[in-house]
Structures are given as structure tokens and as C-alpha cells.
Amino acid sequence: xxxxxxxxxxxxxxxxxxxxxxxxxxxxxxxxxxxxxxxxxxxxxxxxxxxxxxxxxxxxxxxxxxxxxxxxxxxxxxxxxxxxxxxxxxxxxxxxxxxxxxxxxxxxxxxxxxxxxxxxxxxxxxxxxxxxxxxxxxxxxxxxxxxxxxxxxxxxxxxxxxxxxxxxxxxxxxxxxxxxxxxxxxxxxxxxxxxxxxxxxxxxxxxxxxxxxxxxxxxxxxxxxxxxxxxxxxxxxxxxxxxxxxxxxxxxxxxxxxxxxxxxxxxxxxxxxxxxxxxxxxxxxxxxxxxxxxxxxxxxxxxxxxxxxxxxxxxxxxxxxxxxxxxxxxxxxxxxxxxxxxxxxxxxxxxxxxxxxxxxxxxxxxxxxxxxxxxxxxxxxxxxxxxxxxxxxxxxxxxxxxxxxxxxxxxxxxxxxxxxxxxxxxxxxxxxxxxxxxxxxxxxxxxxxxxxxxx
Amino acid sequence: xxxxxxxxxxxxxxxxxxxxxxxxxxxxxxxxxxxxxxxxxxxxxxxxxxxxxxxxxxxxxxxxxxxxxxxxxxxxxxxxxxxxxxxxxxxxxxxxxxxxxxxxxxxxxxxxxxxxxxxxxxxxxxxxxxxxxxxxxxxxxxxxxxxxxxxxxxxxxxxxxxxxxxxxxxxxxxxxxxxxxxxxxxxxxxxxxxxxxxxxxxxxxxxxxxxxxxxxxxxxxxxxxxxxxxxxxxxxxxxxxxxxxxxxxxxxxxxxxxxxxxxxxxxxxxxxxxxxxxxxxxxxxxxxxxxxxxxxxxxxxxxxxxxxxxxxxxxxxxxxxxxxxxxxxxxxxxxxxxx
Numbered sequence: 001x002x003x004x005x006x007x008x009x010x011x012x013x014x015x016x017x018x019x020x021x022x023x024x025x026x027x028x029x030x031x032x033x034x035x036x037x038x039x040x041x042x043x044x045x046x047x048x049x050x051x052x053x054x055x056x057x058x059x060x061x062x063x064x065x066x067x068x069x070x071x072x073x074x075x076x077x078x079x080x081x082x083x084x085x086x087x088x089x090x091x092x093x094x095x096x097x098x099x100x101x102x103x104x105x106x107x108x109x110x111x112x113x114x115x116x117x118x119x120x121x122x123x124x125x126x127x128x129x130x131x132x133x134x135x136x137x138x139x140x141x142x143x144x145x146x147x148x149x150x151x152x153x154x155x156x157x158x159x160x161x162x163x164x165x166x167x168x169x170x171x172x173x174x175x176x177x178x179x180x181x182x183x184x185x186x187x188x189x190x191x192x193x194x195x196x197x198x199x200x201x202x203x204x205x206x207x208x209x210x211x212x213x214x215x216x217x218x219x220x221x222x223x224x225x226x227x228x229x230x231x232x233x234x235x236x237x238x239x240x241x242x243x244x245x246x247x248x249x250x251x252x253x254x255x256x257x258x259x260x261x262x263x264x265x266x267x268x269x270x271x272x273x274x275x276x277x278x279x280x281x282x283x284x285x286x287x288x289x290x291x292x293x294x295x296x297x298x299x300x301x302x303x304x305x306x307x308x309x310x311x312x313x314x315x316x317x318x319x320x321x322x323x324x325x326x327x328x329x330x331x332x333x334x335x336x337x338x339x340x341x342x343x344x345x346x347x348x349x350x351x352x353x354x355x356x357x358x359x360x361x362x363x364x365x366x367x368x369x370x371x372x373x374x375x376x377x378x379x380x381x382x383x384x385x386x387x388x389x390x391x392x393x394x395x396x397x398x399x400x401x402x403x404x405x406x407x408x409x410x411x412x413x414x415x416x417x418x419x420x421x422x423x424x425x426x427x428x429x430x431x432x433x434x435x436x437x438x439x440x441x442x443x444x445x446x447x448x449x450x451x452x453x454x455x
Numbered sequence: 456x457x458x459x460x461x462x463x464x465x466x467x468x469x470x471x472x473x474x475x476x477x478x479x480x481x482x483x484x485x486x487x488x489x490x491x492x493x494x495x496x497x498x499x500x501x502x503x504x505x506x507x508x509x510x511x512x513x514x515x516x517x518x519x520x521x522x523x524x525x526x527x528x529x530x531x532x533x534x535x536x537x538x539x540x541x542x543x544x545x546x547x548x549x550x551x552x553x554x555x556x557x558x559x560x561x562x563x564x565x566x567x568x569x570x571x572x573x574x575x576x577x578x579x580x581x582x583x584x585x586x587x588x589x590x591x592x593x594x595x596x597x598x599x600x601x602x603x604x605x606x607x608x609x610x611x612x613x614x615x616x617x618x619x620x621x622x623x624x625x626x627x628x629x630x631x632x633x634x635x636x637x638x639x640x641x642x643x644x645x646x647x648x649x650x651x652x653x654x655x656x657x658x659x660x661x662x663x664x665x666x667x668x669x670x671x672x673x674x675x676x677x678x679x680x681x682x683x684x685x686x687x688x689x690x691x692x693x694x695x696x697x698x699x700x701x702x703x704x705x706x707x708x709x710x711x712x713x714x715x716x717x718x719x720x721x722x723x724x725x726x727x728x729x730x731x732x733x734x735x736x737x738x739x740x741x742x743x744x745x746x747x748x749x750x751x752x753x754x755x756x757x758x759x760x761x762x763x764x765x766x767x768x769x770x771x772x773x774x775x776x777x778x779x780x781x782x783x784x785x786x787x788x789x790x791x792x793x794x
Contacts, residue, residue: 070778074644078770085577087558088769092778100777124560 011194015187023179031172038164043129046157047118050131053080054116054150057092061146063139068094068146082156087126093147105149108132126153193217197224209235238303246300249293256293260286295423298357302427306434311349317342317380319352320388323359324378327367335373342380348455350435358431361424362390362451369394369449387454396443405441428453477534480666481525485509487517494521494727497535498546499528499634500714501668501689504749505546512734519727527665528552528633535561540721543728546714548686549633551640551771553580553715558772562717565729570736574713574753576767581732582713583739585754585764588638589687590703591671596623596680605707606648609681613655619680621659625670626683628663629787634712638684640774640783641710641765648707653790656683661791675699684710688751711764714750 053076060072070092080088091101106121108130116133123130130151137144193216200214211228260283267279324338331338366376374393381387397405404410406429409422425439428451432439437455444450481502498505502525509521524542526534528549535545539561547553554576556562562579574582590609592602596619603609613620627635642649662679664670667686671693673679687702694700716735718728741752765771774783 068778069782070776071782072773072776072779074770074773077773078766078768081766081768081770083572085575086769087560087577088772089558092776100779 012187012191015190016183019183019186020180023176023183026179027172027176030175031168034168034171035161035165038168039161042157042160042164046129046152046154047131049079050118050129050150050152051116051133053077054090054131054133054148057090057150058133058135058146058148061135061137061148063137063142063144066139066142068099068137068144070099070146080150080152082152084155084159086153086155089123089128089149089151091147091149093149095144099146101149105151106130107147107149110134110147120154121151123151128152129154129157193220201227209238242300242303245296249296249300253290253293253297256286256290260290292423295361295427298361299423299427299430302354302357302430302434305351305354306430309351309354309434311351313347314350314352314355316346316348316350316355316386316388317344319355320359320378320380323356323363327360327363331367331376334367334370336367336370337375339375339377341377343382346380346382346386348386350455351431354431354434358428358453359388361427362453365424365451366390366392366394366449385454387452390451390453391444391448393448396447396449397441399443402441402443406439425451477524477526477530479524479526481523483523485513485521485523487513487519487521489517490520491518492520492724492727494519494544494724494731495542496521496523496544496546496731497531497542498523498525498544499531499548500546500750501525504688504692507749508735508738511738512731515734516727516730521731527631529631529636532556532633535719539719540723542719543722543724544716544718544731546716547633548586548712548714549637550582550712550715550765550767551637551775552633553717554767554769554771555775556580557717558769561720563720563722563725563728565718565732568733568736571753573767580715580717580767581736582715582767583736583753584688584714584750586712586714586751587687587704588642588684588710588712589690590705591674591682591685591690592701592703593674593677593680593699594701595677595699602701602703604703605705606646606652607707609683609705610648610652610655613659613681617659622662623678623680624656624659624661624683625664625673625679625681626656626661626791627667627670628665630784631663631665634667634686635684636774636780637712637765638710639787641712642684643783645708645710650786650790652683653787657791657793660793663791671700692749709763713753713764713767715767 056076057070057072060076061068061070063069077088077090080086089102089105091103091105091107092099093107104123106119106123106128108117108119108121110117110132115135116131118129118131121128121130128151130149132147132149134145134147137146196214197212197216197220200212209231211232212224216224263279263282263286267276267283270276270279320340320342324340328338363376363378370376370392371394376393377389377391379389379391381389401410406425410426411422425441429439432453432455435455437453440452440454442450442452483502483506485506496505496509502523505523509523513519513521528547529552531545531547532549532552532555535542535556545553545556545561557577557580562577564578565581566578568575568578568581570581590603590606594602597603597612600612600615601608603612613624627638629636629639639649662673664673664682667689670679670682670685671690674682675693675697677699687704690700690702694702716732718725718732722728738748739750739752741748773779
């Protein structure tokens with residue numbers, strides 16, 4: 001669980017970068033496309049005004065008495081007025097000779113199939129938009145072509161383009177910002193689903209292997225289904241092994257009791273010391289086995305109850321007193337006395353059977369390791385947290401193993417010759433965990449082991 | 456060869472200086488207290504109107520000597536086009552010619568002058584007065600008759616006493632005067648009445664003048680009784696001293712022009728020219744130097760009487776077109792010269 005998984009980048013970052021990058025590219029694309037289009041439209045605007053101007057000049061051309069007269073309207077030039085005061089140039093040619101207007105104004109060639117040509121030219125240090133149109137005039141014995149060229153600088157156009165560029169840039173930026181915000185929202189919304197699933201699984205107790213039943217998005221169904229299947233299998237295999245242990249212990253205990261009874265009976269009958277010794281050893285071993293079987297049963301029961309813990313209001317002090325009362329006969333046999341210090345009435349929410357089991361295992365341990373004629377003190381403390389401390393005057397826990405003693409079947413290195421299965425502290429630990437508490441092992445400086453059960 | 460030609464032009468432009476060759480209407484030199492530079496102003500405005508403006512400018516900047524050359528509007532255009540280097544500031548009442556000078560690139564850009572948009576073009580051509588074209592009469596000629604208030608009235612008045620007015624009407628010779636041509640074309644553009652008036656004036660052998668000043672002189676002396684399209688500002692100045700003159704702004708439609716100034720792109724003294732221009736615009740905007748305000752100030756585009764000003768737009772170039780000009784002069788001549 002605590003091992004660090006190798007990372008392959010962040011899903012959130014990948015998603016956000018892709019979306020925002022896409023938005024940025026789109027915004028830039030938008031800027032260039034719209035600007036190019038707007039520039040084209042603006043240029044068409046200028047062009048059509050130039051065409052109108054030139055056309056109104058050309059329309060005024062007439063042949064009178066063999067002479068060309070062009071009495072063009074005032075509007076021909078007044079429509080060319082712009083806010084940026086663009087300069088205007090024009091020229092009127094007849095078959096290549098200048099009739100009036102500006103000399104040297106470029107005269108782009110008009111394609112035969114066209115009636116006009118529009119170009120951008122340099123003239124007098126200015127960039128001009130220049131239009132040239134022509135018309136054939138027919139008079140008596142006269143056929144002549146008149147060309148009108150009208151040109152205008154592009155200051156107003158470039159101001160318009162700048163305005164457009166600025167507007168479009170702002171628009172693009174706005175689009176980008178909105179898209180970015182949307183991307184962040186979409187990303188976090190997506191990742192949120194994953195986070196919620198993670199949280200709901202993380203929050204579970206260590207024994208909770210029930211399937212996830214909250215609704216999940218379609219895309220996550222395969223993941224959650226596999227997870228549920230995995231947990232189901234795990235749960236089943238755990239239960240099976242617990243059942244197996246309990247069943248095995250149960251099956252072992254009954255024959256062991258029979259064997260022990262026979263051994264006891266035989267011990268009464270034999271008189272040879274070596275035979276009696278062998279039988280005593282046999283009884284001792286049978287006791288140990290039967291105790292281990294009992295504890296395995298206990299453990300299996302605890303695992304089951306911890307999964308479905310049934311909390312009820314109980315009086316902790318009364319529980320402890322009862323336990324001390326029950327164990328007093330055994331303690332008396334070894335001249336061990338209990339010293340119980342409690343406040344009156346400490347009530348907690350807990351499972352009485354689990355708690356008794358845990359306490360019995362802890363006190364059992366203490367009794368096993370306590371020297372004859374010693375005191376086991378039991379203190380119930382209330383305060384910020386409620387805890388019970390069990391303290392004996394025995395050899396204490398081996399300092400190097402103190403962290404591992406609550407593991408299944410772990411026994412202290414000083415346990416030689418003492419009956420035990422290595423499950424007592426494991427059971428106490430699991431009960432503590434099931435109650436949302438902790439079990440803490442320590443050694444007293446003045447000697448003796450100390451077990452603190454905190455709720 | 457090309458360089459030689461260029462060199463010759465430059466030398467001719469600077470030394471042989473056409474300034475000397477031209478027969479100026481007036482030519483004055485105003486010296487500051489400690490002159491080190493010369494500012495040459497080419498103008499169509501009579502010196503009397505500019506004297507106070509120049510004097511007040513020289514008070515602010517005594518390091519300048521101002522040479523002030525006066526010529527008619529059309530001569531001014533010709534002279535300046537030939538020698539743009541010889542002048543720093545060009546001032547004229549012929550808006551169209553000034554506009555074309557600017558469009559043709561003879562003017563220098565003066566950026567960031569606080570001047571209204573409608574009164575400038577290309578940040579190069581700056582209008583600084585608003586002056587109507589007026590009908591000016593000698594009151595003695597109308598002692599018993601109602602004074603005409605419009606062109607139509609004038610036509611009727613002239614027709615009523617043809618013998619009285621024969622050879623006693625004056626107007627600009629549009630062939631010689633740039634501002635006269637501007638007034639005439641604008642009148643013709645706006646109303647057919649103009650042509651009828653010209654017909655009537657032609658039938659009465661109208662006298663043709665090069666300049667407003669001459670017309671007002673003859674009017675004052677009684678040589679003529681009516682002058683049409685006289686610069687209102689000149690007439691107003693003269694009317695202060697002469698009781699016989701009356702100025703009529705035609706009520707049918709007034710033609711109002713703006714006197715404009717530009718700085719030559721080839722100016723020898725562009726900084727001083729800009730200073731002078733700033734000074735001129737400040738005075739004419741009705742700010743400081745109230746005493747120097749001898750010309751009408753620049754008024755907003757549309758005054759309460761509905762007087763509309765000729766706009767500074769490319770349309771001003773319409774009647775400067777050779778073909779248009781030839782056609783117009785032909786028509787005008789046909790109308791007014793009926794010998």
C-alpha cells in the first residue's frame with residue numbers, strides 16, 4: 001500500500017494542456033482568418049468607391065464638335081473623402097495622351113476581356129490603390145478610347161485594418177480565455193469523478209470489501225467492475241480462509257480434548273517416572289494446541305465481528321471488573337494480584353464480546369509472563385481519549401521486536417516454555433482497530449510490560 | 456547632365472531667386488530685435504491684415520526676420536510650385552489651390568497640432584479663418600431703392616436699372632484670381648442663379664478684377680456700384696472707415712471659404728515656420744493676442760445662420776481639372792463677356 005507507484009504523467013494536465021493548446025491554436029487561426037477576411041472586405045469597400053469615382057468621370061466623357069469634354073460631377077472626388085485625409089490622384093488619357101490630371105501616374109494595362117483593372121502601386125512615395133477603366137467613344141468620323149485612372153492612398157484603410165486587427169485580437173483573446181476556463185472546468189469535472197471514487201475507496205475501513213455501488217460514469221464502469229470483482233474475490237478468499245481456520249480449529253479441539261482426557265487418565269495409572277514425564281509433556285503439548293485452536297477460533301470470530309461491528313453503549317469499568325473477577329482464580333493460583341484503578345462509570349460505544357476477548361488476551365499474556373507473587377495493575381483513564389493500561393512486573397517485551405508483536409503468530413524471543421499461539425496481541429490489536437482505536441506496546445522503565453488500549 | 460540640371464535648378468532657386476524676378480503686389484520685411492534667421496511667407500493676404508500677427512510673433516521670438524510676399528492667389532500657386540524652397544509658409548484664400556498643393560506633396564506634415572479635424576487636411580493644410588463671399592454695394596447707388604439681400608434680388612435690381620448699372624458692376628476675373636474661381640465654381644455648383652446673374656452682369660458689361668482690394672477701391676470711389684463675391688473680411692475692414700460701403704451676405708446661400716496655411720516641405724526654416732503656424736492658429740482660435748485678430752477667426756463649421764463652409768475635401772480638386780476648368784471658363788466667358 002505504501003509503495004510509490006511509478007507515474008506516467010498527470011491525466012488532468014494532459015487533458016488541460018490538450019484543450020488549452022487546442023483553444024490557443026483555434027484563437028490564433030480565428031485571428032488570422034477573420035482579419036484576412038475583414039481586410040478583404042475593407043479593401044473591396046475602397047475599391048468599389050474608387051470604381052464609382054472613376055466611372056462617374058468616365059460617364060461624363062462626351063465628344064462635342066470633335067473634342068472630348070469631360071464635365072465630371074463634384075461627387076467624383078467628394079466620395080473619396082476619408083477621415084484620414086487620403087490623398088487622391090487621377091489621370092484622364094485619350095489613346096495614350098494625357099488629357100488632364102497627374103502626369104506619370106501608373107497606367108496598368110487593362111486585360112482585353114476586362115473593362116477595368118485594380119492594382120496597388122507606388123507613386124510619389126506613397127502606396128496607392130489604383131483603378132483604371134476605359135470606354136470607347138464614337139463620334140462623327142471619330143472613334144477613340146478614353147482611360148480614367150483614379151488612385152488613393154490607403155491611410156484610412158490601414159486605420160480600419162488596425163481597428164479590425166485590434167478588435168479581432170481582443171475577440172480571439174476572449175475566445176481563448178473562455179475556452180481555457182471551459183477546459184479547466186471540463187478537466188476538473190472529469191477528474192472529479194475519479195477523485196470521488198478514490199475518496200470513497202480510501203475512506204473504507206480495512207475490512208470493508210463490499211462492492212462500490214455508487215453510480216459512476218459509463219467510461220469508468222469497466223474499471224469499477226474489475227475493482228468490484230477483485231474485491232469480491234479477495235473478500236471471498238479471506239472469508240474462506242477464516243472459515244477454514246475456524247473449522248479446522250474446531251475439528252482439532254474436540255479430538256484434542258479426548259486425547260488429553262486419555263492422557264490424564266493414563267497419567268493416573270502409570271507409575272514409572274519416565275512414563276509420567278512423557279505423559280505430562282504430552283498433556284502440556286495438548287494444552288498448547290488446544291489453546292492455539294481456541295485463539296484461532298477467537299481470531300476468526302473477531303475478524304467476522306469486526307467486519308460487522310455491532311456498537312452498543314457499555315460500561316467499560318464494569319467490563320473490566322467482570323474480566324478481573326473471572327480471571328482472579330487463575331491469578332490466585334500464582335499469587336498474582338490485580339490492582340484495578342478506575343474512575344466510576346466510563347461508558348463507551350463498543351462491542352462487549354470483542355472487548356472482553358481483547359482484554360482477556362492481554363491479561364492472559366500478563367499472567368503468563370508475570371512472576372509469582374506480583375501485581376498486575378489495570379488503569380482505566382478518561383480524558384481527551386479513553387484508554388485502559390495493563391501493566392505487569394514481568395520481563396517486558398523484547399525491545400527489538402516490540403513493533404512486530406501484534407502480527408499474526410509473532411512471539412517474543414523470551415516466550416520459550418510459555419504456552420502461547422502468537423495470536424493474543426493480534427486479536428487485541430484488531431479489536432482496537434475495529435473500535436477506531438490503537439494498541440500500544442511499551443516497556444516500563446522500572447521493568448514490566450505495558451499495553452495501552454486506546455479508544 | 457542630370458546633376459548639372461539639378462544643380463542649375465538649385466542655384467537658380469536660391470541665388471537668382473525668382474523672388475527678385477516677381478512683380479510682387481506687396482513685399483515687406485519685419486525684423487525682430489535680434490534677427491538671425493529669415494522666415495519667408497508667401498501670402499495672398501494683404502499685408503495690413505498680417506502685420507499685427509507678424510508683429511506679435513516677433514515679440515515672442517525676436518530672433519527671426521519675417522519676409523512677407525504678397526501676390527494674387529493664382530500667381531502664388533504658380534510661384535510656389537516653381538520654387539517651393541524659397542518659402543517657408545504659404546498662406547492663401549484659394550482653398551482649392553492650397554488643397555492641391557498639399558495633395559501634390561508640397562506641404563510638410565505638422566503632427567499633433569490641436570486643431571479641429573474639419574479645419575485641417577493631412578495634418579499639413581490648416582484653415583485659420585472663416586470668410587464669406589459678400590455682395591458689397593455703394594449705398595449711394597441704392598439711396599431710393601431697396602437693398603438687395605440675395606442673388607435673386609440683385610438680378611432684379613440690375614434688370615430694373617440697366618442703364619444705371621452699365622459698366623458699374625464688378626466681380627472677380629476668374630481667369631486671373633484663384634479665390635474668384637473658387638467662389639464662382641462653388642456658386643455654380645450650388646445654384647443655377649449664379650449663371651443667370653452672370654448673364655445679367657455680362658449684358659451690363661461688368662468690370663472684371665484681379666483682387667478684392669481693387670474692387671473695393673472702385674466701389675468706394677463710386678466707379679462701380681455693386682461688387683459681387685468680394686472677400687467679406689476686406690470689405691468689412693474698409694467699411695470701418697468708409698460710410699458708403701454696405702456688405703450683404705446673400706441670404707439664399709452664402710459661400711464661405713477658409714483661409715489656409717501650409718508649411719513648405721522644402722522649407723529652409725521648418726521649426727520657425729511651425730512656431731509661426733502655431734502662433735497664427737492660436738490667434739485665430741480666439742485665444743491670446745486679441746489685438747492681433749484682424750482677420751475673422753475660425754468659426755465652427757455650421758454657424759447659427761446655417762452658413763456652410765466649403766469643405767476641405769478632395770472634391771476641391773474637381774474644378775482644378777484642366778478639362779473642367781476649360782469648360783467652366785468657357786461657359787463663364789460666354790456669360791460675362793458679351794461684346
